[in-house]
Amino acid sequence: MYLDVRRDWLSHVDEVPRALVAASAVANLGALEQSPRHHHKKAQLLFTVRGVINCEVEDAVWIVPPQCAVWIPGGLLHTVFGSGEVECISLFIDPPEAPNLPTECCTVTVSNFLRQLLMRANALPDLYDIDGPDGRIVSVIFDELAVAPVEDLRLPIPGDPRLKKLTDLLIAAPADHATVAEWASRIALSERSLSRLLAKEVGMSFGRWRRQLHIVLALRQLSTGQTVQAVAMDLGYESASSFVTMFRKMVGKPPSRYLLERRRPVLHDRREG
Known part of the structure; x- marks a missing residue:
């Protein structure tokens, strides 16, 4: 099973006119295969609830242990695979210009508060109300991501x-x-x-x-x-x-x-x- 659980989303997730799109539910994945190398216009935030996820780009492998997430900038070729039994949440993000979000691939520590926000975001409808409570949750997520600590969990290749x-x-x-x-x-x-x-x-x-x-x-x-x-x-x-x-x-x-x-x-x- 590939880490991108709902792979049918990848063909049109970039076209969803929202700043954040939940592309997969929380999933228990046993033997993870390495996904084909791919990219998307939206950035991807891949949060590890349990297990270890590895994200490989051209010149490095990023390790994502439990309660960490990997930020994959839009347009960056990458492949992902897991170690052991993995539980994860995957979000595609088209960040607004205001929040100071990462510009390069990196691993970030996810606080309890941010974790709960990510769980909530995973349940958002595709076309959530930008000006309603859902839109405000997305804005808070961006604020929290902008200040999330970055961990040095990168192996240069x-x-x-x-x-x-x-x-x-x-x-x-x-x-x-x-x-x-x-x-x-x-x-x-x-x-x-x-x-x-x-x-x-x-x-x-x-x-x-x-x-x-x-x-x-x-x-x-x-x-x-x-x-x-x-x-x-x-x-x-x-x-x-x-x-x-x-x-x-x-x-x-x-x-x-x-x-x-x-x-x-x-x-x-x-x-x-």
């Missing part, structure tokens, strides 16, 4: 064929403890050339780029229920504590707390229901 080969090698063997020089030799580069190419292509050192890759892989595995210990071993860390230290430095908090904070709003809402 280099364009150089040698670096793309290195990316594939690292993904295939994330626990490999080879040195930078050894990795460089595997793609017929010197260590200095590899460092120079990475700085040019992705703006990161090899170490930081690899750690960012580990964050991507870790979030995918943790979202399926794997333990921190198991993920740490799969990624080649000597202990769970060393993995947690890396995760905290990269994300700002340990993985257990990071995931708990994103699951808590969902659990809270279900208890109330």
Whole structure:
């Protein structure tokens, strides 16, 4: 099943004369296939209620863990796929000129308040009353999106064929403890050339780029229920504590707390229901 659940909408969603169009209901999606690369004139806000969604554009993969959303600007070629069981809300947005909404692809943290607004927006009729309560809800959504915190959950994908080969090698063997020089030799580069190419292509050192890759892989595995210990071993860390230290430095908090904070709003809402 593709992430764009109601794919029949994609042919005419850009023609709906409203600033916001709900293109899919909240859906429980098991084994998600990667959607074909596509684009639309309207921007897309893809909110992850549960699971992890990945949005791939030409030069990066954006990771969208629970209670985060990815903003995909209009006209940007992209493909989306999920990790494990995913629950999501997808909205197409034609932002007005006034709100200061993102101009580039990014992941944003969704507050409890914004989450409730997105749930409400998902139930809006296509041709909602712009001047009525529904129109005011859409305006508040734009205001909240304009101030939503942006998270650094992006893995840059280099364009150089040698670096793309290195990316594939690292993904295939994330626990490999080879040195930078050894990795460089595997793609017929010197260590200095590899460092120079990475700085040019992705703006990161090899170490930081690899750690960012580990964050991507870790979030995918943790979202399926794997333990921190198991993920740490799969990624080649000597202990769970060393993995947690890396995760905290990269994300700002340990993985257990990071995931708990994103699951808590969902659990809270279900208890109330």
